Amino acid sequence: MTDALSDDDAGRGSFSAANADDHTEIKARVRNVVKDQPTRPDPRSERTVEHILQATFKLLREGGSEKLTIRSVCNEAEISRGTFYRYFESKEDLMDSATRYLRDQTDAGVYASVEGLEDPIERFQKFLDFALDNPGTRSSSRLLDTEPEFILRYFRENFSHFKNRLSRALEPVYDSWESELGAEIDRELVSELFVRFALSATLVPIDRDRKNMAQELRRLARLIRTAPKKE
Incomplete structure (x- = not known):
């Protein structure tokens, strides 16, 4: 290994x-x-x-x-x-390596899309631009036709990694949203929703006007709060 x-x-x-x-x-x-x-x-x-x-x-x-x-x-x-x-x-070892290589490619793209961006609005917009249109998504979409089992296994095995990666990339964004709201948001849930949204773009490519997508997702996040802690 x-x-x-x-x-x-x-x-x-x-x-x-x-x-x-x-x-x-x-x-x-x-x-x-x-x-x-x-x-x-x-x-x-x-x-x-x-x-x-x-x-x-x-x-x-x-x-x-x-x-x-x-x-x-x-x-x-x-x-x-x-x-x-x-x-x-x-061959099995090669296939396992291929899934990690595909993940590395997306990791590098996520890091590059937000690196050095301090403004939370700009950071979120750049992340969203990448999430909706990146080489990893296009490659996965093409592979769905010939090797659906490989792609679905890749999604399942790396889902937690995707959430953790996104939470780290958007940490300054989440900080900003909580400051605006005056309350905590459920960061894990928001990250999971964004991951599921991005994965769905692989299965059903987005063909709509995306100009207001970032604003719409920000409004969605406002609806999500951390559940009150039990005493």
């Missing part, structure tokens, strides 16, 4: 693209190969792993997992089987 970023790790440290990049599945795969040696950057190996994963997604989009074989991945990535087995133990 590789040491990809866990949900506990995601809850610590700074919320930045650089922090996310240090814990990617690609870097974890390379570290796993040289785990008994001093850790150092290895761009060549990282590029090889990324080529393998990109080849995997290309083949998944074209024919699904049933037609995907180690040989076909090696041919698409233009590598030897020996190189493949240096980083992956089996």
